[in-house]
Amino acid sequence: FLISGKTDMANTVQQIWLLDYGAGNVRSVINAFAKVGQEVSLVKTPEDIANAKVLVFPGVGSFGACMLSLESKGFKEPLIAYLKSGKPFLGICIGMQSLFESSEESPGIAGLGIFPGHVTKFKIEEVPSIPHMGWNKVTPTVGSAILTQEIAAKYFYFVHSFQVSSSEHVVATTKYGNSEFVCAVQHGNIFATQFHPEKSGVAGLALLESFVKFSQNPTIEPVPFQPSEPQSQPASTLAKRIIACLDVRSDDNGNLVVTKGDQYNVREGEEGEKGHVRNLGNPVEMAHQYYLAGADEITFLNITSFRSCPLQDLPILSLLHQTSENVFVPLTIGGGIRDFVDNNGKTYSAMEIVDAYFRAGADKVSIGSDAVSAAEAYWKNQELTGKTSIEQIAVRYGSQAVVVSVDPIRVYVADPSQTEHHCIEHSEPGPNGEKYCWYQCTIKGGRERRDLDVKQLAVAVQALGAGELLLNCIDRDGTKKGFDVDLIKDVKTYTSIPVVASSGAGKADHFLELFDACPEVEAALAAGIFHRNEITVGDVKASIQNSPFVVRQ
Numbered sequence: 001f002l003i004s005g006k007t008d009m010a011n012t013v014q015q016i017w018l019l020d021y022g023a024g025n026v027r028s029v030i031n032a033f034a035k036v037g038q039e040v041s042l043v044k045t046p047e048d049i050a051n052a053k054v055l056v057f058p059g060v061g062s063f064g065a066c067m068l069s070l071e072s073k074g075f076k077e078p079l080i081a082y083l084k085s086g087k088p089f090l091g092i093c094i095g096m097q098s099l100f101e102s103s104e105e106s107p108g109i110a111g112l113g114i115f116p117g118h119v120t121k122f123k124i125e126e127v128p129s130i131p132h133m134g135w136n137k138v139t140p141t142v143g144s145a146i147l148t149q150e151i152a153a154k155y156f157y158f159v160h161s162f163q164v165s166s167s168e169h170v171v172a173t174t175k176y177g178n179s180e181f182v183c184a185v186q187h188g189n190i191f192a193t194q195f196h197p198e199k200s201g202v203a204g205l206a207l208l209e210s211f212v213k214f215s216q217n218p219t220i221e222p223v224p225f226q227p228s229e230p231q232s233q234p235a236s237t238l239a240k241r242i243i244a245c246l247d248v249r250s251d252d253n254g255n256l257v258v259t260k261g262d263q264y265n266v267r268e269g270e271e272g273e274k275g276h277v278r279n280l281g282n283p284v285e286m287a288h289q290y291y292l293a294g295a296d297e298i299t300f301l302n303i304t305s306f307r308s309c310p311l312q313d314l315p316i317l318s319l320l321h322q323t324s325e326n327v328f329v330p331l332t333i334g335g336g337i338r339d340f341v342d343n344n345g346k347t348y349s350a351m352e353i354v355d356a357y358f359r360a361g362a363d364k365v366s367i368g369s370d371a372v373s374a375a376e377a378y379w380k381n382q383e384l385t386g387k388t389s390i391e392q393i394a395v396r397y398g399s400q401a402v403v404v405s406v407d408p409i410r411v412y413v414a415d416p417s418q419t420e421h422h423c424i425e426h427s428e429p430g431p432n433g434e435k436y437c438w439y440q441c442t443i444k445g446g447r448e449r450r451d452l453d454v455k456q457l458a459v460a461v462q463a464l465g466a467g468e469l470l471l472n473c474i475d476r477d478g479t480k481k482g483f484d485v486d487l488i489k490d491v492k493t494y495t496s497i498p499v500v501a502s503s504g505a506g507k508a509d510h511f512l513e514l515f516d517a518c519p520e521v522e523a524a525l526a527a528g529i530f531h532r533n534e535i536t537v538g539d540v541k542a543s544i545q546n547s548p549f550v551v552r553q
Contacts, residue, residue: 014038014039014053014054014212014215014216015039015040015041015053015054016033016038016039016040016041016054016055016056016212016215017040017041017042017043017048017049017052017053017054017055017056018030018040018041018042018043018055018056018057018058019043019049019055019056019057019058019075019079019095020042020043020058021059021066021069021070021073021075022069024058024059024060024061024358024397024401025060025324025358025359025361025362025363026042026058026359027321027324027359027360027361028198028199028324028328028331028361028363029056029058029092029198031198031324031325031326031328031361032197032198032204032205032208032328033056033208033212034325035205035326035328036205036208036209036212037212038212040056043055043075046073046074046075046077046078047078049075049078049079049081049082050078050081050082052082052087053087053088053215054087054088054089054090054215055079055082055087055088055089055090056089056090056091056092056095057079057089057090057091057092057095057098058091058092058093058095058198059091059092059093059094059095059096059097059098060093060094060397060398060401061094061396061397061398061401062094062105062106062395062396062398063094063097063098063103063105063106063109063111063119063162064103064105064106064109065106065395065396066094066098067098067106067109067110067111068109070098076112079112080112080113080114083099083112083114083190084114086188086189087189088189088191088211088214088215088218089189089190089191089192090191090192090211091190091191091192091193092192092193092196092197092198093159093160093193093194093195093196095192096164096184096185096192096193096194097111097119097162097164097194098111098112099111099112099114099115099185099190099192100112100113100114100115100116100117100118100119100164100167101113101115101116101117101118102118102119103118103119103120103162104118104119104120104121104162105119105121105161105162114190115167115168115169115185115187116168117164117166117167119162119163119164120162120163120164120165121161121162121163122161122162122163122176122179123179124496126177126178126179127176127177127178127179128176128177128236128238128520128522129495129496129497129498129499129520129522130161130496130497131159131160131161131399131400131467131468131497131498132158132159132160132161132163132176132238133158133159133400133467133468133498133522134157134158134159134238134239134240134241134296134498134522134523135155135156135157135158135200135238135239135241135296135552136155136156136158136174136175136176136195136237136238136239137155137156137174137175137237138152138156138172138173138174138183138184138195139152139172139173139174139175140152140171140172141170141171141172141173142170142171142222143222144171144172144184144186144191144222145210145214145220145221145222146186146191146207146210146211146214147171147172147184147186147191147193147207147210148210151203151206151207151210152172154200154202154203154206155200155203155239155552156183156193156195156196156197156200156203156204156207157195157196157199157200157201157204157329157330158174158176158183158194158195158196159196159330159363159400160194160400161398161399161400161467163179163181163182163194164181164182164185164194165179165180165181165182166182167182167185169185169186169187169190170182170184170185171184171185171186172184174194174195174237175237176238177236181194182194183195189214189215189218191211191214193207198328199328199329199330199363200328200329201291201328201329202328204328205328236549236550237550238522238550239296239550239551239552240511240515240522240523240524240544240549240550240551241296241297241500241522241523241524242294242295242296242511242523242524242526242537242540242541242551243295243296243297243298243299243500243523243524243525243526244287244290244295244297244298244299244525244526244527244530244537245299245300245301245502245525245526245527246258246283246286246287246298246299246300246301246527246531247259247301247303247527248283248300248301248302248303248316248319249302249303256283256315256316256319257281257282257283258281258282258283258286258531259303281531283300283319283323284319284322284323286531287300287323287327287331288323288326288327290530290537291326291327291328291329293536293537293538294537294538294541294552294553295329295537296329296330296523296552297329297330297331297332297523298323298327298329298330298331298332299331299332299333299334299366299470299525300316300319300320300323300331300332300333300334301333301334301335301366301405302316302333302334302335302336303335303445314336314356316333316335316336316357317356317357317360318360320333320357320360320361320362321360321361323361324360324361330363330364331361331362331363331364332362332363332364332365332366332403333357333362333364333365333366334365334366334367334368334403334405334470335366335368336353337350337353337354337357337365337367337370337389338350338353338369338370338389340353350370350389350392351389351392351393351396354389354393354397358397358401363401364400364401364402364403364467364468365393365401365402365403366403366404366405366470367389367390367393367402367403367404367405367466368404368405368406368407368443369443369444370388370389370390371390371404371405371406371457371461371466372441372442372443372450372452372457373443374388374389374390374460374461374464375441375452375456375457375460375461375464376450376452378460378463378464379452379456379460384463384464388464390402390404390461390464390465390466391464391465393465394464394465394466394467395465398467399465399466399467399497400467400468401467402465402466402467402468403466403467403468403469403470403500404457404458404461404466404468404469404470405470405472406441406454406457406458406469406470406471406472407441407442407443407445407446407472407474408439408440408441408442408453408454408471408472408473408474408487409439409440409442409446409449409473409474409475410426410430410437410438410439410440410473410475411437411438411439411440412426412429412430412431412432412434412436412437413434413436413437413438414432414434414435414436415436416436419438421438421440421453421455421456422438422453422454422455422456423436423437423438424436424437424438424486424487424490425486426486427485427486428486438453439453439454439473439487440452440453441453441454441456441457442474446474454471454487454491455490455491455494458491458494458495459494459495462495462496462497466497467497467498468497468498468499468500469491469495469497469498469499469500470500470502470525471487471488471491471499471500471501471502472502472503473487473502473503473504474503476503476504477503477504478528479504479506480504480505480506480507480529481504481506482504482505482506482510482513482514483501483502483503483504483505483510483513483514483524484503484504485513485514485517485518488501488514488517488518488521489517489518492518492520492521498522498523499520499521499522499523500521500522500523500524500525501514501518501521501523501524501525502524502525502526505524505526505529506529506534507529507534507535508535508539508540508542508543509543511524511540511543511544512543512544512547512549515544515547515549516547519548519549524540526540541553
């Protein structure tokens with residue numbers, strides 16, 4: 001597997017070996033190195049590690065799964081030998097954590113032990129949410145020939161639940177809530193980061209280019225470290241994420257297009273009519289434009305069914321392949337994650353679909369209807385079975401890879417005593433002046449209601465291992481009245497995982513109004529207003545820039 005990159009970055013092309021142990025999105029790392037002009041080959045055998053001149057280890061998922069996979073493939077001892085050889089090495093995320101002795105995530109499983117120290121979990125009383133997910137600042141502690149102060153001045157993308165709190169080889173730290181942790185280490189030719197440079201946009205590409213230059217000339221002296229003058233810092237350096245969402249489906253001619261519904265109806269025409277599918281553009285082209293415009297993440301929601309073709313021919317896989325070649329921020333894909341049988345009679349499991357999504361370039365998967373079913377099953381016995389797609393994905397790829405998309409609708413009541421479901425007092429009265437409502441979960445794109453409220457769903461999927469909630473609201477979808485702040489504030493009181501607010505934005509100020517009303521919410525997502533150029537990602541960030549909140553510029 002070889003990819004040659006074309007770039008204007010002046011680097012000598014060399015062969016970089018990538019240690020792929022079978023978990024997560026390595027395509028983004030390959031594409032990022034291709035973007036800075038390098039060739040990447042995948043390690044297939046222990047001998048490949050021994051013969052490599054430059055090795056990259058982009059670990060994702062859980063610490064234990066990573067280490068056990070290295071051992072089962074016969075990679076662990078050759079990797080330790082490589083790390084001790086003095087040849088250039090780049091570790092990313094778990095690729096950094098694995099350098100230490102052990103992790104609380106996987107008791108009893110030893111790390112590579114190159115550096116002394118142990119990996120520990122964030123304490124929820126010290127941080128806003130777990131996992132730490134989003135764009136954050138890094139603070140250099142010493143000079144580095146790779147992570148220069150110019151590069152370190154930018155934002156980088158993090159997604160992890162476990163941390164290295166201290167190390168004698170630290171070159172940079174990051175603050176998250178009241179916790180400060182090691183975000184980059186370097187010792188000799190070993191360099192590793194907790195953040196994901198391949199998902200950190202221009203800043204991440206600059207870091208990879210810097211690593212390439214170092215690997216070509218390891219004698220480069222570290223840039224002298226110059227502590228910056230103390231400056232007033234915002235209460236949090238974690239940037240609010242602005243996410244562009246693209247609802248993708250086939251049009252009436254079979255072409256893959258971006259569409260957008262008003263209260264989940266994606267066809268043109270009056271209510272009850274079946275008009276043409278609303279076509280707002282080419283998904284690959286639009287995703288790239290949003291990336292260039294500063295979107296912090298791109299989300300694809302596959303709202304059509306492609307179950308008539310074999311898994312390898314699914315159009316959404318080609319979409320991910322193409323998008324990941326030029327979009328270097330996180331990609332989330334949702335829809336279609338369930339067992340199915342193709343037109344040849346071959347059966348595919350939900351996990352096979354998830355594996356294909358990740359191998360094609362996705363960083364996270366979003367689960368909708370299947371999450372509702374999993375939550376209903378959870379509340380029957382209130383136990384974990386290990387059989388739900390949420391649990392299986394979390395074990396293999398880590399909880400940060402699992403997003404649960406919630407499609408609730410309000411059910412108004414005159415008094416909370418009229419229902420057993422969790423109610424809130426809402427600022428928008430019901431049709432008969434009701435002050436209270438509960439939020440009923442739906443499936444099948446909002447077409448079918450279930451006897452499950454949002455609180456029951458959120459608590460259940462968090463217990464099952466989900467790492468993020470995408471919180472929609474059918475009542476606000478397409479209305480341009482702003483986000484349903486009452487719903488979002490309520491959900492943040494009983495969840496400790498990040499929440500992405502969605503549905504209802506009509507102008508840039510609606511995003512700031514959301515963060516003002518609910519500072520705890522981590523991100524906000526919009527679709528139609530971006531697609532129709534009513535506002536831009538830049539407009540949203542400009543409206544937030546002079547507020548107490550930070551955004552990535």
